[in-house]
Amino acid sequence: MDNSAEAITIQEIIEREWISTAFHSLVSIKRKALLGVEALARCTAPGEDIPPLDLFRMADEADCLLELDRLCRKKAVEAFAPIHAQNKGLILSINVDGHSINSNVARSGLLLRLAKEHGINPNNVLIEIVESRARDTDALADFVSHYRKHGFLIALDDVGVGHSNLDRIPLLRPDVLKLDRSLVAGVDGHVTRLEVVKSFVQMASRLGSLALAEGVERHEDILRLLEIGVDVFQGFYFGRPARQMPAPETIGERIEYLAQKFRVHATERFASQKALYARHDALVFQLCEQLALLGATGLDQALTGFIDAWEHIECLYVLSAKGVQLSGTMCNPAKLRKRKRFIYEPARVGADHSLKEYYLPLRAGLPKFTTQPYISLASGNRCITISAAYKDRDNRSCILCADIDYCQDG
Numbered sequence: 001m002d003n004s005a006e007a008i009t010i011q012e013i014i015e016r017e018w019i020s021t022a023f024h025s026l027v028s029i030k031r032k033a034l035l036g037v038e039a040l041a042r043c044t045a046p047g048e049d050i051p052p053l054d055l056f057r058m059a060d061e062a063d064c065l066l067e068l069d070r071l072c073r074k075k076a077v078e079a080f081a082p083i084h085a086q087n088k089g090l091i092l093s094i095n096v097d098g099h100s101i102n103s104n105v106a107r108s109g110l111l112l113r114l115a116k117e118h119g120i121n122p123n124n125v126l127i128e129i130v131e132s133r134a135r136d137t138d139a140l141a142d143f144v145s146h147y148r149k150h151g152f153l154i155a156l157d158d159v160g161v162g163h164s165n166l167d168r169i170p171l172l173r174p175d176v177l178k179l180d181r182s183l184v185a186g187v188d189g190h191v192t193r194l195e196v197v198k199s200f201v202q203m204a205s206r207l208g209s210l211a212l213a214e215g216v217e218r219h220e221d222i223l224r225l226l227e228i229g230v231d232v233f234q235g236f237y238f239g240r241p242a243r244q245m246p247a248p249e250t251i252g253e254r255i256e257y258l259a260q261k262f263r264v265h266a267t268e269r270f271a272s273q274k275a276l277y278a279r280h281d282a283l284v285f286q287l288c289e290q291l292a293l294l295g296a297t298g299l300d301q302a303l304t305g306f307i308d309a310w311e312h313i314e315c316l317y318v319l320s321a322k323g324v325q326l327s328g329t330m331c332n333p334a335k336l337r338k339r340k341r342f343i344y345e346p347a348r349v350g351a352d353h354s355l356k357e358y359y360l361p362l363r364a365g366l367p368k369f370t371t372q373p374y375i376s377l378a379s380g381n382r383c384i385t386i387s388a389a390y391k392d393r394d395n396r397s398c399i400l401c402a403d404i405d406y407c408q409d410g
Contacts, residue, residue, distance in 0.1 A: 007048075008045050008048055009058075009062070010055070010058040010059050010062050010064060010068065011062065011064060012045075013043060013045050013050075013055070013068075014059075014064060014067050014068055014071055016045075017071060017075070018043060018044045018045040018046075019041055019042070019043060019044065019068075019071050019072055019075050020041075020042045020044045020075060020079070020243060021039045021040065021041065021042070021072075021075050021076045021078075021079040021080075021243065022039075022040045022041075022042050022241035022242055022243050023037035023038070023039060023040070023079075023080075023241060023242060023243070023244075023245060023246070024037060024038045024040055024234060024239075024240075024241040025037055025234065025238045025239060025246050025251060026038060026091065026093060026212070026232055026233075026234050027232065027233050027234070027238050027251060027254075027255060028231050028232050028233075029222070029226055029231060029233065029255055029258050029259055029262065030226070030231045030259075031231070032252075032255050032256070032259060033255075034090070034246065034248070034251050035090070035091055035232060036090045036091025036092060036093060036124075036126070037080075037083075037090065037091075037092065037093065037245070037246075038093040038094075038095075038128070038234065038241075039072075039075075039076030039079070039080065039092060039093065039094050039095070040052065040095075040241050041055065041072040041075070041076075041095075042243075043055050055068070056068065056097070060099070065097060065099060065100050066097075066100040066105065069096065069097045069100050070110060072095070073094055073096070073110070073111055073114065074114060076092065076094050077092070077094075077111075077114045077115060077118050077120060078118065079243075080092045080118075080120065081118035081119060081120060083245060084118075084119070084120050084121075084124060085119065088121070088124070089124075090124065091124055091125070091126050091153070092120065092124060092125050092126065093125075093126040093128055093155065094111070094125060094126070094127055094128065095128045095129075095130075095157070096111075096127050096128065096129050096143075097130070097133060098129050098130050098131050098132070098133035098134030098135075098140060099133040099134065099135065101129075101134055101136065101139050101140050101143050102135070102136050102139045103136065103138070103139045103142070105139075105143075106139045106140075106142040106143040106146060107142065107143070107146045109146070111125070111127070111147065111152070112147070112150050112152075121151070122147075122150050122151035122152045123151045123152075123153070125152050125153065126152075126153040126154070126155050126175070126176060127147055127152050127153065127154055127155065128155045128156075128157045128178065129144075129154070129155070129156060129157060129172075130156075130157045130158050131156050131157075131168050131172070132158065134168075137168065137171070140168070140172070141171060141172065144172050153175040153176065154172065154173075154174045154175050154176070155174055155175065155176035155177070155178055155212070156168075156169065156172065156174045156176070156177055156178065157178045158178065158180045159177045159178055159179055159180060159200060160179055160180050160182070160183045160196065160197075160200055161180035161182050161183070169203070169207065170207065173207065173208075173209075174207075174209050175209060175210065176209060176210045176211075176212050176232075177200060177203075177204045177209050177210070177211050177212065178212045178213075178214050178234075179197060179200055179201075179211060179212065179213050179214065179230070180214065180215070181214055181215020181216075181235070182215075183196060183197050183200075184197060184213040184214070184215060184216060184221060184225060185215055185216075185217065185218075185221065186218075186221065187221050187224055187225060188218070188220040188221045188223070188224040189220075191382065194224065194228070197213075197225070197228065197230075198228045198229075201228055201229045201230055202229075205229065210231075210232060211229065211230050211231075211232070212230070212232040212233070212234065213225050213230045213232070213233050213234070213235075214233075214234040214235060215234070215235050215236075216233050216234070216235035216236075216237050216238075217235055217236045217237050218237065219237065219257070219258060219261065222237065222258055223258065223261060223262055223265055226258075226262050227265075227266070227269075237254065238251060238254055239251070277370065280370075280384075280386055280402075280404055281368065281370075281386070283310065283313075283402075284368070284386045284388045284400060284402050285368075285388060287306055287316075287400055287402070288388050288389075288390035288400050289390075290302065290306075291318065291390060291392065291398070291400060292390050292391060292392055292393065293393060294392055294393055295392055295393045295394050296326075296392075296394065296396075299318055299326060299327035299328075300327055300328045300330060303316040303317070303318070303327060303328075303330035304330050306330075307330050307331070307332050311332065311334075312404060312405045313332060313402055313403070313404055313405075314331060314332055314335045314376065314378070314379050314381060314383055314403040314404065314405060315329050315330065315331045315332070315346060315376070315378045315379060315401075315402075315403040316329075316330045316400070316401070316402055316403075317329040317330065317346075317347065317401050318398050318399065318400055318401070319353055319359060319387075319398065319399040319401060320396070320397070320398065320399075321363075321396075321397035321398070321399070322354065323352060323353045323354030323355075323356070323359045323363065323399075324350060324351070324352060324353070324354075325347055325348065325349055325350060325351040325352075325353060326349065326398065327349065328346075328348065328349055329346035329347050329348070329378055331346055331378060331379065335379055335381060335405070345377070345378070346378040346379075347377075347378065353401075357369075357371050357385075358371050358385040358386075358387040358401055359387065359399065361387075362387055362388075362389050362399055367388065367389050368386065368387065368388045368389070369386070369387050370384055370385075370386050371384050371385045371386075372384070373406040376403050378403060379403065381405070382405075382406050383403045383404055383405060383406050384403075384404055384406045385401055385402065385403050385404075386401070386402045386404065387399050387400065387401045387402075388400050
């Protein structure tokens with residue numbers, strides 16, 4: 001911010017209500033609809049262009065953050081009221097600064113009065129809170145409880161960034177988790193980031209919350225996020241914030257384009273994975289047939305031969321019916337990490353696998369099981385494990401485990 005911005009004080013901006021509202025779209029691809037808009041504050045002081053972050057910094061320094069926060073909410077509700085009158089289904093998402101929530105304001109009911117005054121159903125208002133800025137957890141919980149009781153929806157903003165307190169998520173039970181742009185930007189080409197996002201999406205699902213990805217700008221990222229269960233998006237891909245509602249045809253074109261791409265991409269991915277898994281299954285059963293000709297000896301030699309013949313197999317090992325490793329872990333040396341860490345170490349004879357995901361289903365009676373992709377502790381690489389039961393030459397029940405390269409694109 002340049003020095004000219006200091007000519008107008010934050011107190012004057014608040015007093016003269018030099019604040020307007022810009023709307024940013026919240027879009028669902030699977031529902032093919034504009035779900036609502038987020039209200040973003042803009043300064044309208046004459047001759048000044050003060051970015052929102054600077055505006056709130058000025059208010060914080062002048063100890064009038066609550067007053068600015070309330071003014072922004074008032075302007076947002078006023079601007080949304082005529083939109084709500086025409087479309088009762090749209091959601092208004094309003095930011096509430098967690099820093100300004102304390103025991104004195106938790107039950108003030110100002111937002112409830114604003115909504116009633118302008119004829120807006122509280123069920124159509126989503127309150128966004130950056131919980132990491134909240135200093136008083138009890139007051140924050142009280143605030144959320146008070147507004148939820150009156151029908152408002154609650155969102156936690158900037159989840160996964162900075163100093164977010166994850167323990168507040170089950171405490172506040174938000175209706176929406178907004179995944180920060182730092183997590184979702186470039187997620188299509190970043191396996192580690194994708195796994196972090198996936199964990200938040202799964203947590204949201206288990207808590208009954210909706211995962212919303214903000215800051216999306218590339219269709220590749222949106223398609224990848226759709227794949228792992230994200231359905232609601234916000235970002236420049238659908239247009240920049242504006243004082244007017246987005247044109248339905250513009251949003252509709254983007255949604256239809258993504259929906260078509262997702263259908264084609266998902267169909268191709270499922271077909272590819274089906275064929276790939278069928279090949280893997282056939283290979284594992286073939287190996288089991290050969291191992292069934294062996295007894296207690298010769299396992300390591302046979303597994304080594306299989307590794308040499310099938311380059312996409314990372315590791316092979318055999319377990320007993322109780323989950324105890326009978327063979328060594330035979331690994332493809334080309335796939336082991338060159339710089340081994342102590343956590344990436346192939347298991348040895350006698351290792352207990354009885355709690356592993358690939359063992360328990362066979363213990364329960366399944367003849368074969370394929371895990372979800374994970375990072376192998378044997379190689380440090382992303383793989384799947386296929387486990388299959390067989391009986392050896394001495395009629396002992398055994399389990400062959402094959403760690404196989406996993407390609408994210410199937």
